[in-house]
Amino acid sequence: MTIDSWAQIGSTVAGLMFTLATLQQFFPHQLRVSLQQFVLASLQQFSFVQKLCDKLVSFFSPYIQITFPEYSGYWSNQAFDAIETYVGALSTTKASLLKGSLIKNSKALVLTRDDRKVSDEFDGVKVWWVLDPSSSSTSSSEDKYFQLMFHRQHRDLITGPYLDHVLEQGKAIEARNKQRRLYTNNPSDNWRSYKKNLWSDIALENPATFQTIAMDPKKKEEIVNDLVSFSKGKEYYMKLGKPWKRGYLLYGPPGTGKSTMVAAMANLLNYDIYDLELTTVKNNTELRKLLTETSSQSIIVIEDIDCSLDVTGERKKQRSKPNEKEKEKEDHVNENTSKVTLSGLLNFIDGTWSACGTGRIFVFTTNHVNKLDPALIRRGRMDMHIELSYCSFEGFKMLAENYLDLDSHELFEKIGILFKETKMTPADVAENLMPKREKKDPDSCLESLIQALEDAKEKAKKEKTTKIWKERSKKPYASLIKKRWLFQA
Numbered sequence: 001m002t003i004d005s006w007a008q009i010g011s012t013v014a015g016l017m018f019t020l021a022t023l024q025q026f027f028p029h030q031l032r033v034s035l036q037q038f039v040l041a042s043l044q045q046f047s048f049v050q051k052l053c054d055k056l057v058s059f060f061s062p063y064i065q066i067t068f069p070e071y072s073g074y075w076s077n078q079a080f081d082a083i084e085t086y087v088g089a090l091s092t093t094k095a096s097l098l099k100g101s102l103i104k105n106s107k108a109l110v111l112t113r114d115d116r117k118v119s120d121e122f123d124g125v126k127v128w129w130v131l132d133p134s135s136s137s138t139s140s141s142e143d144k145y146f147q148l149m150f151h152r153q154h155r156d157l158i159t160g161p162y163l164d165h166v167l168e169q170g171k172a173i174e175a176r177n178k179q180r181r182l183y184t185n186n187p188s189d190n191w192r193s194y195k196k197n198l199w200s201d202i203a204l205e206n207p208a209t210f211q212t213i214a215m216d217p218k219k220k221e222e223i224v225n226d227l228v229s230f231s232k233g234k235e236y237y238m239k240l241g242k243p244w245k246r247g248y249l250l251y252g253p254p255g256t257g258k259s260t261m262v263a264a265m266a267n268l269l270n271y272d273i274y275d276l277e278l279t280t281v282k283n284n285t286e287l288r289k290l291l292t293e294t295s296s297q298s299i300i301v302i303e304d305i306d307c308s309l310d311v312t313g314e315r316k317k318q319r320s321k322p323n324e325k326e327k328e329k330e331d332h333v334n335e336n337t338s339k340v341t342l343s344g345l346l347n348f349i350d351g352t353w354s355a356c357g358t359g360r361i362f363v364f365t366t367n368h369v370n371k372l373d374p375a376l377i378r379r380g381r382m383d384m385h386i387e388l389s390y391c392s393f394e395g396f397k398m399l400a401e402n403y404l405d406l407d408s409h410e411l412f413e414k415i416g417i418l419f420k421e422t423k424m425t426p427a428d429v430a431e432n433l434m435p436k437r438e439k440k441d442p443d444s445c446l447e448s449l450i451q452a453l454e455d456a457k458e459k460a461k462k463e464k465t466t467k468i469w470k471e472r473s474k475k476p477y478a479s480l481i482k483k484r485w486l487f488q489a
């Protein structure tokens with residue numbers, strides 16, 4: 001007898017009991033009381049008989065059942081969540097009964113099957129998933145569980161590779177549906193002991209992708225490959241005995257796309273971003289606490305690292321003794337600024353604590369790479385150094401395609417010459433290419449860019465002349481030469 005047959009018998013008996021209980025209101029009081037006692041006793045006996053039969057069936061049945069409860073003790077069972085996602089997604093395209101939900105942290109409406117029993121096939125072997133037959137959508141969530149049924153002869157295949165496949169796929173679907181979050185650290189005065197609110201978060205809505213970043217295509221491909229192989233390299237790192245983490249240093253002038261690239265990294269790998277504001281972290285202990293509260297497979301970014309901390313190479317040089325006034329000013333600043341030290345930060349990146357969560361990416365951005373202490377950016381800590389620089393003609397073409405859907409234009413030649421003669425950041429180029437009116441007008445956008453490039457060229461020329469004059473006038477004999485020249489004239 002199959003499990004389905006038992007379920008049918010159960011529902012028939014329950015139906016009979018219910019009918020009897022409804023009819024009893026038409027009977028005299030005495031008869032009603034006896035009937036109620038009879039119904040209760042029968043139900044109790046039935047559940048006992050059913051349990052006994054279940055045991056007998058499972059003893060003789062060729063099928064094996066595995067149960068996955070939603071909670072294991074006080075903790076939610078992560079296997080249940082992954083299974084729920086996997087089973088829900090099983091052939092949603094074929095099913096006629098679907099359920100749509102917009103759950104917390106999901107970026108779009110998620111469609112899942114609404115069947116209670118779903119079959120699946122793995123390596124030609126059929127299995128069945130049943131959401132706890134006795135629970136209903138109104139019952140308390142603690143009661144929920146999934147049952148997996150399969151034939152005894154496939155025990156090894158199903159309990160091994162199949163379940164691994166289910167968990168892996170379920171987690172991958174969860175990650176795909178998850179809305180990425182952008183976290184920022186709260187000042188420690190606002191941390192409450194009963195609630196872990198070290199970080200505040202909002203949905204990460206930045207749509208930046210590597211396709212829209214203007215930079216050398218070869219370099220871009222190298223970065224994308226590096227990121228993807230890192231994200232898939234868990235086993236490889238384990239084999240090497242190295243913590244699964246990687247550091248990227250992004251440097252270059254303002255407006256060259258450093259922050260944009262961080263968002264593109266998160267969008268590529270589906271990782272959350274933790275934007276760490278170091279100046280509000282009081283000391284190394286707080287820094288460590290913040291680290292332990294970040295999730296695995298996330299990006300921890302420290303923007304403008306040179307401004308956040310005294311991490312310049314100059315830090316060890318002896319300074320002249322400050323006078324009283326300077327000392328007072330310094331004390332006041334010290335009271336309010338971070339006491340995070342360089343060694344604290346190095347520990348944060350590659351100390352034992354950083355290995356507590358895995359798959360972490362550390363990103364530092366700076367406008368002044370030369371000011372940073374070499375220890376902070378050495379390979380192994382910041383594994384990849386990425387320079388983002390002024391826009392090249394190739395970069396401009398990428399931006400023109402993104403902003404104006406243009407891959408060629410008669411003004412491109414003139415723009416190409418101007419890019420050889422002057423420098424402009426991708427942010428400025430993008431600003432000029434942005435259509436000023438509702439309707440895209442490529443001609444006026446390109447002309448405005450040409451004007452901006454010519455202005456920048458003129459400005460650079462003037463600055464160069466002023467600089468030369470300043471340097472010349474600094475030389476002690478400059479005025480002498482000038483006088484002699486006047487005298488000769």
Ligand SMILES: Nc1ncnc2c1ncn2[C@@H]1O[C@H](COP(=O)(O)OP(=O)(O)OP(=O)(O)O)[C@@H](O)[C@H]1O
Nearest residue numbers: 212213214253254255256257258259260426427430
């Ligand atoms: N390489 C680029 N490709 C495409 N767009 C870019 C690029 N660089 C900058 N932009 C545009 O300019 C804007 C500012 O760029 P972003 O904030 O990433 O610069 P940044 O290098 O982080 O500057 P800062 O050093 O001041 O923080 C972005 O919104 C983006 O639209």
Ligand SMILES: [Mg+2]
Nearest residue numbers: 258259303365
């Ligand atoms: Mg930035």
